Amino acid sequence: MLRSSQPGHGESIREDRAADISQKSGRGPCLVEEFLGSTQIFSVALSDVFEATILRELSTHNLTVPQMKVLKLIAQTRMQTVGDVAAFLGISDAAASKAIDRLVRRELVQRSEREHDRRTSEVGLTPAGRQLWDEYEEARTRRLAEIFGQFPAAQLQKTAALLDRLARSIVTHSAHPEQVCLQCEVFFKRRCMAQEASRRSCPYRKRVARHVDASSGAGSGNLRRPAEG
Numbered sequence: 001m002l003r004s005s006q007p008g009h010g011e012s013i014r015e016d017r018a019a020d021i022s023q024k025s026g027r028g029p030c031l032v033e034e035f036l037g038s039t040q041i042f043s044v045a046l047s048d049v050f051e052a053t054i055l056r057e058l059s060t061h062n063l064t065v066p067q068m069k070v071l072k073l074i075a076q077t078r079m080q081t082v083g084d085v086a087a088f089l090g091i092s093d094a095a096a097s098k099a100i101d102r103l104v105r106r107e108l109v110q111r112s113e114r115e116h117d118r119r120t121s122e123v124g125l126t127p128a129g130r131q132l133w134d135e136y137e138e139a140r141t142r143r144l145a146e147i148f149g150q151f152p153a154a155q156l157q158k159t160a161a162l163l164d165r166l167a168r169s170i171v172t173h174s175a176h177p178e179q180v181c182l183q184c185e186v187f188f189k190r191r192c193m194a195q196e197a198s199r200r201s202c203p204y205r206k207r208v209a210r211h212v213d214a215s216s217g218a219g220s221g222n223l224r225r226p227a228e229g
Helices: 009-025 029-057 065-076 082-089 093-105 127-148 153-172 193-198 203-217
Strands: 109-114 117-125
Touching: 029 065, 029 127, 065 082, 065 093, 065 109, 065 117, 065 127, 082 093, 082 117, 093 109, 117 127
Parallel strands: none
Antiparallel strands: 109 117
């Protein structure tokens, strides 16, 4: 049976919506570019201004935003090894090791050999690192409340839902959606946007599951299997 060369129903709907945007805005793609520009500006304001401001308040440690991200990964996710951190950040093991070593020298992070595999070192926060993280979170929560408290909760929920839908759509239209990791875990998302878009297992969760299985086989129960989104 020959397939029709006409676009499918879903494709037709997308084309109609694109045409609708063009007609309503009178500018076509300019509306999308304006939206993307706003999201980029928000991202820069959040990372380069907001996060940096909080770090300056904790000036005794003089950490950079990337260093705090590593600290956040270790504190808030199931990042247990240097390899885990590297995979999550999308960098080499060597680069991740250097970043962790800097935090070790500041006595914020500690390394320890795995009992069942001495070639692999686990990482965790020191008491000083945990105290810094708590102070950071307290300052961050306070400032976020000041900024976002002026907007209605319904408006924020609607905006978050729109951004999630767009993220899923971007992943769906990528060349290899099954290989995409959006680092949902570090942003406290119970759902995995990439997993929902590709309808395949999240690469990060698959990696953690392998660590769980390896640890269980070696008689170690330190790692927990991640909950499915």
